[in-house]
Amino acid sequence: MIEIVTCVFLVVGAFFIFVAGLGILRMPDIFLRMSATTKAGTIGLGALLVGLAVFYHDIGIDARALATIGFVFLTAPVGAHRIGRIAYLVGLPLWEKTVKDELKGVYPQDACAPPGEVCMMPERRSGWPKTTPEAETES
Amino acid sequence: MLSSVIYIIVMPLVCVGLLGGFIRLVIGPTLPDRIVAFELIATSSAGIIVVTAIAIRQPAFLDVASVWAIISFLSVIAFAHYIERWRGRP
Incomplete structure (x- = not known):
């Protein structure tokens, strides 16, 4: 049972990271690319970490996995905001x-x-x- | 079952994401594109580390993944500061 739940979380997370890789290749504009990679990459890494926390149901490992999820969820929007703001200010072209x-x-x-x-x-x-x-x- | 799912489905999907980041890092027309690609590369590398921690039953790799996420965030902030003082050609 635990293995099945872990498999579901791992496949979901890997699919979201795959979508992020697809988005950064196919999107026409830096802002759309950043939207794809930030959202999908964060959700993908979060789902992989939830799968790890489900697989080893130990209190220390779960706490570390949750701390990593919280850190990634806090810092990925901050970094994306910095890069998006400076890309706009520098004058990168928008999609037509x-x-x-x-x-x-x-x-x-x-x-x-x-x-x-x-x-x-x-x-x-x-x-x-x-x-x-x-x-x-x-x- | 878990090992075969990891090695057949999960690892190739994450590696395709990593490969997309590398291609954008090479062909990206400007520097902010390359920084976004670097962020994706760091995220998917952390994903590969997490999946490895499950695949070889070694939970100590989780610490590596968390430190990796911290360092990638710091480097993205440092690159943003670098472009903020950036003048001249892309």
Whole structure:
């Protein structure tokens, strides 16, 4: 019985990690890729750890597995938020079928750079600028 | 039954996820793409460690997985700080 429950949890977790790998290959945009990998990867690792906690039903191992689940569930959104915010500020192009850009015009133009330095403008969303004109003149 | 399920179904699925992360790490057009791929690689490596802990009946590998998750989070935060001071070309 315990083996069957462990098998179910392991297969579910492995399937979610597989979906995360598929999503990071097939999604068109960094934000969609990040959505796929963060959610599916977190749920997949959580299900694998629950399977381990079910398999060894020992109090110490269960406590460590639950602590790892809690840590992953707390820190994966934090890291994804940091990377997503900085990818938006740096001006990575959105997918062309994006219907809503709620942050458009919210940040000032030089929000991603320290004072006196140049940053990629959020208006330049059609492809990558090689260098901004200010950066060329400055260097 | 558990060992055959692990070696036939679970391990190949997790390894395909890891392989997708590696492909995106190689072809990713910009640096934030590669950091997202690195995060997926760290997650699926922790998954492989957890599955190994069940497959070879060695629960001490769980400590390795938890330390691995902590270090991958710290490295993602460090990369985000690095890009925050980033100017010039991608």
